[in-house]
Amino acid sequence: MRIEMFVAGIMAAVLCLPAYAQGTVAKPRSAAQKPPPAVSQARQEQEKIYGTRGEDVPATYVTDRALLSYASTLMPDFIHTLAGLGPDDRWLDIGAGQGRAVLAYYGERFDAMHPEGRERRGSKAQSVALSIEDRRTAEWHKMAAALEPGKISYLHGRRLREYTPAELGRFRLASDVYGGFSYTSDLSLFMARILDLLEPGGSFYTLLINVQPETAASAGTKSTAVFQTEILAGDGKPVTICAWLKQIGCAEVACDTDPRSETPIERYRIRKTCDKVSVPVLEPVHFAAGTPPARQFRLTKRNTP
Numbered sequence: 121m122r123i124e125m126f127v128a129g130i131m132a133a134v135l136c137l138p139a140y141a142q143g144t145v146a147k148p149r150s151a152a153q154k155p156p157p158a159v160s161q162a163r164q165e166q167e168k169i170y171g172t173r174g175e176d177v178p179a180t181y182v183t184d185r186a187l188l189s190y191a192s193t194l195m196p197d198f199i200h201t202l203a204g205l206g207p208d209d210r211w212l213d214i215g216a217g218q219g220r221a222v223l224a225y226y227g228e229r230f231d232a233m234h235p236e237g238r239e240r241r242g243s244k245a246q247s248v249a250l251s252i253e254d255r256r257t258a259e260w261h262k263m264a265a266a267l268e269p270g271k272i273s274y275l276h277g278r279r280l281r282e283y284t285p286a287e288l289g290r291f292r293l294a295s296d297v298y299g300g301f302s303y304t305s306d307l308s309l310f311m312a313r314i315l316d317l318l319e320p321g322g323s324f325y326t327l328l329i330n331v332q333p334e335t336a337a338s339a340g341t342k343s344t345a346v347f348q349t350e351i352l353a354g355d356g357k358p359v360t361i362c363a364w365l366k367q368i369g370c371a372e373v374a375c376d377t378d379p380r381s382e383t384p385i386e387r388y389r390i391r392k393t394c395d396k397v398s399v400p401v402l403e404p405v406h407f408a409a410g411t412p413p414a415r416q417f418r419l420t421k422r423n424t425p
């Protein structure tokens with residue numbers, strides 16, 4: 121059953137995805153068109169994964185990665201950027217699952233492992249963990265009660281795109297480890313939202329599994345016939361995720377592949393350089409539920425406002 125769900129994500133026949141699917145601008149109910157049955161089914165399958173609990177959670181839907189895992193999965197400077205935040209800074213973890221990475225940041229072990237900047241860190245940055253479903257544990261509630269009020273918060277019940285910038289405020293640092301960046305069906309809107317939330321000079325760290333890599337260094341890594349996330353230009357030619365990110369206005373983008381990983385994983389750091397952000401719009405073309413889902417987008421000539 122679990123394997124089937126994962127395999128379905130990779131192998132299922134690609135399904136047309138309308139612009140009003142998860143991750144897109146919310147339309148009034150009356151204006152929204154009814155999605156084709158196949159799409160509704162794919163979206164419902166994805167919803168089911170978020171709703172799983174206990175034994176029913178697919179083995180491949182990992183929600184309890186530790187901060188050490190974030191540090192080894194994201195670009196190496198992520199952890200130093202986190203360690204360098206001060207008490208007036210804010211960190212957003214998008215797709216936080218159980219929020220274990222956030223909890224570890226407030227533990228003594230983090231300071232022991234990162235003695236540099238300890239004084240500057242003081243009581244540490246404020247953190248916001250975002251998840252569609254509530255996966256908080258007893259450990260989360262205990263830490264939230266022990267820290268000063270408002271130091272950590274866990275927001276659930278909505279996708280990133282369903283919050284207004286005013287609700288979330290601005291952040292110095294944002295991270296996403298197999299969260300919304302891997303799961304959303306509207307990647308350009310997702311990206312535009314994150315950049316809205318970053319302060320100029322702030323950075324977003326994320327990654328994608330099984331994509332066409334940008335760097336020559338990745339040429340030796342194992343490749344599979346079907347990419348998990350794929351962008352095609354109007355003429356049908358593939359556009360790498362990195363090349364698309366590099367077209368974003370007011371963003372400085374770095375991409376690399378993890379040389380230690382057998383699976384092709386590309387890591388990204390997107391630094392916001394000014395407020396006039398514009399993201400080349402990607403139209404969702406195909407979507408198949410999974411952990412993460414398989415997605416295909418078409419690059420348009422339009423930019424987000």
Ligand SMILES: C[S@@+](CC[C@H](N)C(=O)[O-])C[C@H]1O[C@@H](n2cnc3c(N)ncnc32)[C@H](O)[C@@H]1O
Nearest residue numbers: 183184185215216217251252279280299300303
């Ligand atoms: C596989 S879990 C990863 C959890 C955690 N980052 C970890 O590595 O343990 C995926 C997480 O992304 C969240 N997610 C998926 N799409 C999202 C979106 N559009 N906005 C916010 N959260 C999203 C899910 O609710 C879940 O918390």
